[in-house]
Amino acid sequence: MAAAAECDVVMAATEPELHDDGEAKREAESFKEQGNAYYAKKDYNEAYNYYTKAIDMCPKNASYYGNRAATLMMLGKFREALGDAQQSVRLDDSFVRGHLREGKCHLSLGNAMAACRSFQRALELDHRNAQAQQEFKNANAVIEYEKIAETDFEKRDFRKVVFCMDRALEFAPACHRFKILKAECLAMLGRYPEAQSVASDILRMDSTNADALYVRGLCLYYEDCIEKAVQFFVQALRMAPDHEKACIACRNAKALKAKKEDGNKAFKEGNYKLAYELYTEALGIDPNNIKTNAKLYCNRGTVNSKLRKLDDAIEDCTSAVKLDATYIKAYLRRAQCYMDTEQYEEAVRDYEKVYQTEKTKEHKQLLKNAQVELKKSKRKDxxxxxxxxxxxxxxxxxxxxxxxxxxxxxxxxxxxxxxxxxxxxxxxxxxxxxxxxxxxxxxxxxxxxxxxxxxxxxxxxxxxxxxxxxxxxxxxxxxxxxxxxxxxxxxxxx
CATH class of the missing domain: 1.10.287.110 (DnaJ domain)
Incomplete structure (x- = not known):
C-alpha cells in the first residue's frame, strides 16, 4: 500500500496552468511542499491539511489531488481517497500514479473489475510499470476468489468461503461486502465470537449497515438468544426493507420462538402428546439452528421419557448431544433413560462425561449410583x-x-x-x-x-x-x- 500511496514530490512537467495569479501558484506549491514534509514524517493528518490548502489555492492541479488521495489511503479512508484519485485523472488522464491510486482504492474497497480497468490504463501509459503489473494480477486474483466463494456458498462449503474471503481481504482490506460474507459463514460454522467481532467492527464505522446488523442478529439467533436476534433483524429491515436474508431469518426466529414456547406450555400442562407434536414441528423450521434444535431434541426426549418411550427418548437425547457436545442436560436425561432401561454401562459413560464437566456433589452421586447398578448388574440377579x-x-x-x-x-x-x-x-x-x-x-x-x-x-x-x-x-x-x-x-x- 505504501508504494501505491507514495506522495508526488516532483510536479509533472506538463502540468497545466491553473491560475494566472503567480502568487497563488507559489503559495499552493509551498503548501504542497509542507504537505510532502509531513507525509514523509507519517503525519498524515497534517499532510492532508496542507494538501487541502494547496487544492484550495489551485483546484485544477492533478498532482495535489493525487497527493491528498495518497494521504487518505494511508489513513485507511479509501472511499474519500477514491474521489481524489478520480479527480486527479479527470484533470490529467496521463497521470499514471493517479490511475494506480484509483485502482488501488477500487481494489481495497472490493471493486476488482473497476480496479482492473484503472491498472490497465496505467499499463497503457507505462507498460513496464511493475506496480501496475502486480496490482493487475492482484485484482484478477480477487475476482477469482469471489467466483470460487460464490460457488462454495451455494454448496454450503462455508470453510472454503472463509478461506477465499481471507485471501481476498489481503488485497481488499476495506471491503465490507467480503467481511460480511466471511462473518455470515463464520456464523454458519458456529464460530460466533469471530463473526460478531467482524460485524461489530463494521457497525462501529457504519451503524446503519443492514448486512452487519443481519449477521449480528444471526449470531444471536444461532446462540439461542432468539428474542435479541429478532431485534437486530427488525433493525436491519428498517435500514433495508428488501433485505431477503434478514426477512427469512426474522420469520424463522419468530416461528421457532413461538413453537418452542407452545411446546413448553403443553408440557407443563401435562399434554405430552401435543408437546411432542409442537417440538417436532419446531425442529422442522430451521435445521441450521444447531443450539436451539439441540434443546428441542432434549425437550422432546423428556416428553418421550414421560410417555415411557425410553428408546425414543434416548435417540432424541443422542441427537441433541450430536448437535451440541457440551449440552449437560441432554447427557443427564439420556443417562437417566439408560438407567431406566438397565443399560448401566452407557449410563456410567454419560454420568462420567457430566461429572468431568461439572464436578458437583449431585453429579458425583449420580455417577456413584450408576456405578453401583453396573456392578450389581454383573452379578446374579x-x-x-x-x-x-x-x-x-x-x-x-x-x-x-x-x-x-x-x-x-x-x-x-x-x-x-x-x-x-x-x-x-x-x-x-x-x-x-x-x-x-x-x-x-x-x-x-x-x-x-x-x-x-x-x-x-x-x-x-x-x-x-x-x-x-x-x-x-x-x-x-x-x-x-x-x-x-x-x-x-x-x-x-x-
Missing part, C-alpha cells in the same frame, strides 16, 4: 431368579422360593435327559442362593447396596441347596416327588 420385584416383602420372597424350589428340584426331573437334569439342578441351586441372600436382612441390604457378599465370609459355591430346601420345608427326614398321573407331581415329606 437374585430377584429375577426368584421372579419377584426388588421391593418384594419377606412373605413374597418366601412364596417365590417355595414355588421355584419345587419347580426346579432335581427329584422332579429324575426322568428327564441328563442335559435337562443338569440345567434344573443349576436352577435349583441358584434359587437356594437367592433365598439365602434375600431372606437375610443383613445380606439383602449388602446385596442391594452393591457390596461384595464375599466380604461377609460367605462363599456361595460351598453351600448345599438341599439343606436350605429341607430347612425351609421343615422336614426332618428325606423328601420325594411322587407322580399321581402323567405330568402331575406332589411333594411328600419323609
Amino acid at each position: 437374585y430377584y429375577k431368579i426368584l421372579g419377584v420385584d426388588k421391593n418384594a416383602s419377606e412373605d413374597e420372597i418366601k412364596k417365590a422360593y417355595r414355588k421355584r424350589a419345587l419347580m426346579h428340584h432335581p427329584d422332579r426331573h429324575s426322568g428327564a435327559s441328563a442335559e435337562v437334569q443338569k440345567e434344573e439342578e443349576k436352577k435349583f441351586k441358584e434359587v437356594g442362593e437367592a433365598f439365602t441372600i434375600l431372606s437375610d436382612p443383613k445380606k439383602k441390604t449388602r446385596y442391594d447396596s452393591g457390596q461384595d457378599l464375599d466380604e461377609e465370609g460367605m462363599n456361595m459355591g460351598d453351600f448345599d441347596a438341599n439343606n436350605i430346601f429341607k430347612a425351609f420345608f421343615g422336614g426332618p427326614g428325606g423328601f420325594s416327588f411322587e407322580a399321581s398321573g402323567p405330568g402331575n407331581f406332589f411333594f411328600q415329606f419323609g
Whole structure:
C-alpha cells in the first residue's frame, strides 16, 4: 500500500496552468511542499491539511489531488481517497500514479473489475510499470476468489468461503461486502465470537449497515438468544426493507420462538402428546439452528421419557448431544433413560462425561449410583431368579422360593435327559442362593447396596441347596416327588 500511496514530490512537467495569479501558484506549491514534509514524517493528518490548502489555492492541479488521495489511503479512508484519485485523472488522464491510486482504492474497497480497468490504463501509459503489473494480477486474483466463494456458498462449503474471503481481504482490506460474507459463514460454522467481532467492527464505522446488523442478529439467533436476534433483524429491515436474508431469518426466529414456547406450555400442562407434536414441528423450521434444535431434541426426549418411550427418548437425547457436545442436560436425561432401561454401562459413560464437566456433589452421586447398578448388574440377579420385584416383602420372597424350589428340584426331573437334569439342578441351586441372600436382612441390604457378599465370609459355591430346601420345608427326614398321573407331581415329606 505504501508504494501505491507514495506522495508526488516532483510536479509533472506538463502540468497545466491553473491560475494566472503567480502568487497563488507559489503559495499552493509551498503548501504542497509542507504537505510532502509531513507525509514523509507519517503525519498524515497534517499532510492532508496542507494538501487541502494547496487544492484550495489551485483546484485544477492533478498532482495535489493525487497527493491528498495518497494521504487518505494511508489513513485507511479509501472511499474519500477514491474521489481524489478520480479527480486527479479527470484533470490529467496521463497521470499514471493517479490511475494506480484509483485502482488501488477500487481494489481495497472490493471493486476488482473497476480496479482492473484503472491498472490497465496505467499499463497503457507505462507498460513496464511493475506496480501496475502486480496490482493487475492482484485484482484478477480477487475476482477469482469471489467466483470460487460464490460457488462454495451455494454448496454450503462455508470453510472454503472463509478461506477465499481471507485471501481476498489481503488485497481488499476495506471491503465490507467480503467481511460480511466471511462473518455470515463464520456464523454458519458456529464460530460466533469471530463473526460478531467482524460485524461489530463494521457497525462501529457504519451503524446503519443492514448486512452487519443481519449477521449480528444471526449470531444471536444461532446462540439461542432468539428474542435479541429478532431485534437486530427488525433493525436491519428498517435500514433495508428488501433485505431477503434478514426477512427469512426474522420469520424463522419468530416461528421457532413461538413453537418452542407452545411446546413448553403443553408440557407443563401435562399434554405430552401435543408437546411432542409442537417440538417436532419446531425442529422442522430451521435445521441450521444447531443450539436451539439441540434443546428441542432434549425437550422432546423428556416428553418421550414421560410417555415411557425410553428408546425414543434416548435417540432424541443422542441427537441433541450430536448437535451440541457440551449440552449437560441432554447427557443427564439420556443417562437417566439408560438407567431406566438397565443399560448401566452407557449410563456410567454419560454420568462420567457430566461429572468431568461439572464436578458437583449431585453429579458425583449420580455417577456413584450408576456405578453401583453396573456392578450389581454383573452379578446374579437374585430377584429375577426368584421372579419377584426388588421391593418384594419377606412373605413374597418366601412364596417365590417355595414355588421355584419345587419347580426346579432335581427329584422332579429324575426322568428327564441328563442335559435337562443338569440345567434344573443349576436352577435349583441358584434359587437356594437367592433365598439365602434375600431372606437375610443383613445380606439383602449388602446385596442391594452393591457390596461384595464375599466380604461377609460367605462363599456361595460351598453351600448345599438341599439343606436350605429341607430347612425351609421343615422336614426332618428325606423328601420325594411322587407322580399321581402323567405330568402331575406332589411333594411328600419323609
